[in-house]
Amino acid sequence: AEFGKQWYQRRVRGTKSCIHTLTGHTNTVADVLTQATEPQIITASHDTTIRLWDIVAGKTRATLTNHKKSIRSLVLHPSQYTFGSASADNIKQWRCPEGEFIQNLSGHNAILNTLAVNQDGVLVSGADNGTLHFWDWKTGYNFQRLQSQVQPGSLDSEAGIFAMKFDKSGSRLITCETDKTIKIYKEDESALEEPINWKPDLLRKKY
Numbered sequence: 001a002e003f004g005k006q007w008y009q010r011r012v013r014g015t016k017s018c019i020h021t022l023t024g025h026t027n028t029v030a031d032v033l034t035q036a037t038e039p040q041i042i043t044a045s046h047d048t049t050i051r052l053w054d055i056v057a058g059k060t061r062a063t064l065t066n067h068k069k070s071i072r073s074l075v076l077h078p079s080q081y082t083f084g085s086a087s088a089d090n091i092k093q094w095r096c097p098e099g100e101f102i103q104n105l106s107g108h109n110a111i112l113n114t115l116a117v118n119q120d121g122v123l124v125s126g127a128d129n130g131t132l133h134f135w136d137w138k139t140g141y142n143f144q145r146l147q148s149q150v151q152p153g154s155l156d157s158e159a160g161i162f163a164m165k166f167d168k169s170g171s172r173l174i175t176c177e178t179d180k181t182i183k184i185y186k187e188d189e190s191a192l193e194e195p196i197n198w199k200p201d202l203l204r205k206k207y
Helices: 002-014 202-206
Strands: 029-034 041-045 050-054 059-064 071-076 082-087 091-095 100-105 112-117 122-127 131-136 142-147 161-166 172-177 182-186
Touching: 041 071, 082 112, 122 161
Parallel strands: 029 071, 071 112, 112 161
Antiparallel strands: 029 041, 041 050, 050 059, 071 082, 082 091, 091 100, 112 122, 122 131, 131 142, 161 172, 172 182
């Protein structure tokens, strides 16, 4: 036990040393993703860009400039080699390792603070105004929209959603909100599947 305590103390002390400083963004860096494969670090910034980093060389390997407004959130798909980014202009999907653009997911017209995706390909975007949009990762179809309800005594303006994650089962969504609450949503088991006559907009693949 004493040895374990000493190892823990040494490890904590060791984390205080900065071994790399990656520079290149020109405004606040709002989110970061890490993964075992390349690129090992992906960052998003209020300068409207996403950077994919070569951590061995300590420099940018690619800069993605498709967004036109501040980017506040990134999310990795749990099984595909892809990731998503959220901005007030739209949500975009990208393919690793080079950051190849896949498609736009448009329609959540708000300041988007956070994204979450589960292993079933359900992507959720959360916004400053308390709205949640649910998307199909593959097609980009927006199949559900919700408005978060503030707790009694809070103002309507306190409905913002600033962070969220799916639990390990992927069936429950946990949100962190401006009204000082943490809300848990689960799939409606009584809901029936409905046929959808919808096709992706092929034009979205061009930019």
